[in-house]
Amino acid sequence: MSVKETEGTSNYEYVTARVKARRAKLFDEEDYRKLLRMGPGEISRYMEETEYETEINALGARYSGVDLIEYALNRNLAKHFEDLLQWADGRLYTLIARYLRKFDAWNVKTVIRGLYSGADSETIAEDFIYAGEFDRRFLDRLAEAGSIEEAVELLEGTRYGDSLTEAFADYEETGVLIPMENAVDRTYYEGLIGGVSDTDNRANQLYADFLRAEIDFRNVRNVLRIARSGADIDPDEYFIEGGDLFGASELQQLSGSLDELVTYIRDSTYGDDLADALDRLEDADSLIEFEHALDAALMEYSDRLSHVFPISICPVLSYILAKEREVENIRAVARGREAGLSQDEIETELVML
């Protein structure tokens, strides 16, 4: 539930060896090309012959079509990431957990949204991804909470407690969920970077750099969305601390104009890595492509790190990203096929290296 106090030294060798084996088993371009030509039923059958066999078989009786694929993907993701946390010891554990808390945030948000929409506890529990640090029992208790207030009380002892309690007051006043969801996201991102940068190890420093890049990209994405939608939203509310790229005030200025923002990023340290993506953003004016380019840039960076520092957190990180991406890709293909999109359209949704 809360952070496991870990003892002993990190077992990098063991974890990276296992992670690299699993990384090799991920779908490659060839697989995606095959998937692109299939319908949802065929995709689930194809998945049955790969990594996802157990999940597809276990869930096959209960769901069908795209739902089956989606639940199988989530379950498989959870299985793999839970494994990571189980293997890792010592400092490595804290480094991995830091990133995987994303799923805790996801689960907490699922609970809040589910309770808000009046879903029963079973429906909520179906949408959990058991990959974070909260264990199954705790999450099930959360799902069984009768009201949002109860859920917030349950979460009191966790890292989300303080900010959620605060946000809950807001929620009671306004009746919208946004403050609570923001509180969860913010806690996650703040916990992401805190305490990692004071290490001396080069690989860990790079990991911190990577996390900072992730926060920066998240900020860029938020600002772009705000700028594009033209809505009158205060970008300050969505700003996440900890990044290098901008401070809150710069963000405020830049959110007004897309061109200024693009120039600003171009001149920043990410300019080289994102040159392609920025060009495409200016030409095609397509936000999706830009966001995918951001993802691809992060993945490429993590891949490079995992070659430079084979015995460190980096290969694990690169695996986590690649796995997440795979799940998203398969989901995009399945959903796209179901909605009757053309192959080309689906292909723009995929992020491959």
Next chain:
Amino acid sequence: MFDVILAMVEVSVLFAQSGLEALTPLQAITENGMAALAVGLAALGAGYAERGIGSAAIGAIAEDESLFGTGLIMTVLPETLVILALVVVFLVG
């Protein structure tokens, strides 16, 4: 560090005075003993090297059992250190 060496010298001087013929004045340990120590240190090094390789090998084998042979060979490779160190024993002894 220096103190230790001085202490060793003193001890060896004592040894020499008490009539242990096999030891020269500056020698606190016999040649055979030195050789044994060398083997021991080499084994320590090999063990440390095997620690990392072994855990990586077990990780790989857990994922893919066909790697058992490769993993085993990789794991015992540092053992050559000890074998080479054994040569010293024969050279000295």
